[in-house]
Amino acid sequence: MSARIIDGKAFAASLRERVAAIVPAFEAAAGRKPGLTVVIVGEDPASQVYVRSKGKATEAAGMVSTTHRLPETTTQDALIALVRDLNADPAVDGILVQLPLPKHIDEQAVIATIDPDKDVDGFHVVNAGRLAVGQEGFVPCTPLGCIMLLEDRLGDLSGLNAVVVGRSNIVGKPMAQLLLAKSCTVTIAHSRTKDLQDVCGRADILVAAVGRPAMIKGDWIKPGATVIDVGINRIDNGEGGTKLAGDVDFAEAIEVAGAITPVPGGVGPMTIAVLLRNTLVSAYRRAGVPYEK
Numbered sequence: 623m624s625a626r627i628i629d630g631k632a633f634a635a636s637l638r639e640r641v642a643a644i645v646p647a648f649e650a651a652a653g654r655k656p657g658l659t660v661v662i663v664g665e666d667p668a669s670q671v672y673v674r675s676k677g678k679a680t681e682a683a684g685m686v687s688t689t690h691r692l693p694e695t696t697t698q699d700a701l702i703a704l705v706r707d708l709n710a711d712p713a714v715d716g717i718l719v720q721l722p723l724p725k726h727i728d729e730q731a732v733i734a735t736i737d738p739d740k741d742v743d744g745f746h747v748v749n750a751g752r753l754a755v756g757q758e759g760f761v762p763c764t765p766l767g768c769i770m771l772l773e774d775r776l777g778d779l780s781g782l783n784a785v786v787v788g789r790s791n792i793v794g795k796p797m798a799q800l801l802l803a804k805s806c807t808v809t810i811a812h813s814r815t816k817d818l819q820d821v822c823g824r825a826d827i828l829v830a831a832v833g834r835p836a837m838i839k840g841d842w843i844k845p846g847a848t849v850i851d852v853g854i855n856r857i858d859n860g861e862g863g864t865k866l867a868g869d870v871d872f873a874e875a876i877e878v879a880g881a882i883t884p885v886p887g888g889v890g891p892m893t894i895a896v897l898l899r900n901t902l903v904s905a906y907r908r909a910g911v912p913y914e915k
């Protein structure tokens with residue numbers, strides 16, 4: 623058997639097109655475009671690349687993209703003052719502070735300053751709480767993208783055994799909450815989990831969000847399971863360069879799983895597409911006009 627490949631790149635492209643198609647209707651109703659503001663502190667090259675692609679995607683969707691590039695030496699107080707200004711700016715629907723921040727800045731203190739109703743990354747503790755109790759808020763983009771791919775592939779998820787490997791605040795925990803909200807029976811595994819192979823082997827849905835290349839082997843996977851590989855790891859390509867690899871041993875898993883996301887081209891492209899979707903949702907909520915799906 624060979625698994626069906628879940629084409630996250632194509633799904634993300636179609637989500638971005640759907641968002642772009644709705645933006646003119648928002649503009650007609652609200653008299654302005656949705657706006658996403660990204661704040662980046664310092665020169666981390668990977669963060670610079672992410673921020674540039676977020677800006678381009680925002681503009682391509684017909685929204686207003688603003689980027690604040692602050693020097694590495696920016697103080698926590700100055701960053702918090704900027705976030706407060708953005709909270710008060712009616713043209714800003716979404717605020718995203720690119721992580722990681724320089725070591726002298728307390729990330730949680732900065733995230734806590736963002737207005738939860740503009741927190742399109744869904745990292746604010748209020749949005750984590752809203753997700754936990756089932757209230758409307760913002761859900762972190764990567765796990766929300768995973769749920770979209772799962773529902774597209776499987777339809778109703780209720781009653782399925784889901785195993786999430788990884789318990790970070792930005793991927794593992796919100797992923798588990800989302801699966802629970804879809805009535806899956808959820809297990810969260812992590813570095814202290816005993817018999818991880820056995821735990822994974824019971825999963826109808828296996829989500830890997832660890833950051834260890836090819837850690838999950840083919841014989842860990844229940845035949846026919848749907849595998850979502852969130853991991854993005856840069857590894858040696860054997861020719862003196864590097865390439866991206868997931869947390870799942872793709873060559874082995876594809877022989878066992880029912881469906882699997884590749885790396886690259888699976889979960890990765892979903893993150894920015896969901897960010898645009900969250901920004902549009904924020905704009906509708908803040909303008910008080912009903913959101914057209």
Ligand code: NDP
Binds near residue numbers: 790831832891893
């Ligand atoms: P973190 O490092 O914050 O969390 C990793 C998790 O994996 C932890 O909960 C850790 O457990 C667990 N873990 C580590 N080693 C093992 C092990 N040997 N067995 C079982 N569990 C283990 O990572 P993130 O959640 O931020 O990211 C995970 C991966 O997803 C990374 O590769 C990252 O690059 C990728 N990613 C991709 C995104 C995208 O596609 N757009 C977005 C965000 C992340 P413990 O808590 O016990 O330490």
